[in-house]
Amino acid sequence: MAPGAQRCGALALLAVVLGMPGTAANAQALDGHGISGFWSPGFGATPPRRAPTPAEAELMASFPEGTVVLADVGATEFPPGDYGGIAIHEALREAAKTYDPESQTTVALTCKPPGLIYTMQGPFPMEIFEGRDLIAVKLEYFDLVRIIFMNETSHPDDWPHSQTGHSIGRWDGDTLVVDTVSLQSGTLFNNGVNHSEDVHLVERFRLADDRTLVVTQQFEDPGSFTGTAARVMSFSRGDDHVYPYDCDPSYGLSMDSREGPAGP
Amino acid sequence: MNPGRAGRGHPPLRGGALIVSGRLQNNAAMLRKLIRFCLSASALVFASFAGAHHSAALFYDLQGSVEVSGTVTEFRFANPHAILRFDVVGEDGEVQHWTAETTSPSVLRRRGWSQDSFTAGEKVRLQGLPSIDGSYLIRITRAFREDGTEIGVPRGTDN
Numbered sequence: 001m002a003p004g005a006q007r008c009g010a011l012a013l014l015a016v017v018l019g020m021p022g023t024a025a026n027a028q029a030l031d032g033h034g035i036s037g038f039w040s041p042g043f044g045a046t047p048p049r050r051a052p053t054p055a056e057a058e059l060m061a062s063f064p065e066g067t068v069v070l071a072d073v074g075a076t077e078f079p080p081g082d083y084g085g086i087a088i089h090e091a092l093r094e095a096a097k098t099y100d101p102e103s104q105t106t107v108a109l110t111c112k113p114p115g116l117i118y119t120m121q122g123p124f125p126m127e128i129f130e131g132r133d134l135i136a137v138k139l140e141y142f143d144l145v146r147i148i149f150m151n152e153t154s155h156p157d158d159w160p161h162s163q164t165g166h167s168i169g170r171w172d173g174d175t176l177v178v179d180t181v182s183l184q185s186g187t188l189f190n191n192g193v194n195h196s197e198d199v200h201l202v203e204r205f206r207l208a209d210d211r212t213l214v215v216t217q218q219f220e221d222p223g224s225f226t227g228t229a230a231r232v233m234s235f236s237r238g239d240d241h242v243y244p245y246d247c248d249p250s251y252g253l254s255m256d257s258r259e260g261p262a263g264p
Numbered sequence: 265m266n267p268g269r270a271g272r273g274h275p276p277l278r279g280g281a282l283i284v285s286g287r288l289q290n291n292a293a294m295l296r297k298l299i300r301f302c303l304s305a306s307a308l309v310f311a312s313f314a315g316a317h318h319s320a321a322l323f324y325d326l327q328g329s330v331e332v333s334g335t336v337t338e339f340r341f342a343n344p345h346a347i348l349r350f351d352v353v354g355e356d357g358e359v360q361h362w363t364a365e366t367t368s369p370s371v372l373r374r375r376g377w378s379q380d381s382f383t384a385g386e387k388v389r390l391q392g393l394p395s396i397d398g399s400y401l402i403r404i405t406r407a408f409r410e411d412g413t414e415i416g417v418p419r420g421t422d423n
Contacts, residue, residue, distance in 0.1 A: 077319055077321055079321070101319065101322045102322060104319065104322065105322070110344060111344070123371075124368070124370065124371075140370055190319055240374075243370045243373060245343050245370060246342065246343060247342075247343045247344055248340075248342035248343060248344075250340070250342075251342070251343075251344055251345055251347065254340065254347040254363065254365075255323070255347075255363070255365070255401075257363075258363040258395075258399045258400060258401045259360070259361045259362075259363075259399065259400050260360075260395070260397075260398055260399030260400040260401065261398055261399070
């Protein structure tokens, strides 16, 4: 089946799942804001490592005053002890000194996602299915699937914490604004500091042009740092689908059994 | 077979005091397993607030480079990272059992790789990042068959 036909099939399936009959009006709604499709992360620098584009600057204007924009998007990672200028609580800084990064390759943790906030900026593609009542975002990294409720305006009090949390969205003109809570604790920088389960994430998705999607994330977590942190990401449209990730924890064993004249 | 040459921060691949005996290699592997067991046990305790991103910076000198040639013994094409096992014979005849790691197979599929990219017994030449700890480990950036044919399409920026 051709990719286009597969995409139509997937959208039709989503329409059924969402309870949306295949009317012309709904078809227009599905195509309404143009963000549906396959998006690959750019590997180039994003702000603050370069000057923002007009579309990026427009979204960044939404950041609260004093927001720290992190420079670790994509393949870039902060080294141990570098938190990008965020005022991490002292107790967490101290705890991070004992963090052993090799724990990432243990069988127990190899296939545990690093957390939605960090995952969104990672160098993996995503596929967006835009509906009227909800928007589905399938992330290739660790097979995470996000559901953004467009027909709800508040978060439930008793929503269980999870890798993807609870997300509600609204359109502010051509910008999709997504508010997420109930996230499980996850890494902030992949270097030993984790956010709490009270973290509050706000994301904005906006087309810079038909082929470029700008995404910003800003998050606050009084349990781990003071103030607001943010990242700016850029994605390019592609004619593809997200692949299954099917993480294999035996990777940890492979790294464990490496040989050589020196050891960890 | 030419075992290749080491890059910055990497021990010689043959000869010299840094090449240890099979017994010492086995002891090193046992020590790693013990350390890894302890890490796994502690990781289980803290599993609720830790996840895995499998940073290349953990194991590799990101500024270094190394080229190694050898004979494939095993290839596992699965996320989070593919693993290629291969043997390198040093000038003294000692067989070194190497592990080569790639980026995510999801990424590699889009660069023309597959589970059939390597066959046990074939000779390959690998370019990549050297290990930080000196173990027989390489992070592949480019791979070539014996006739010089490159496997897949070279990456732009690694992830």
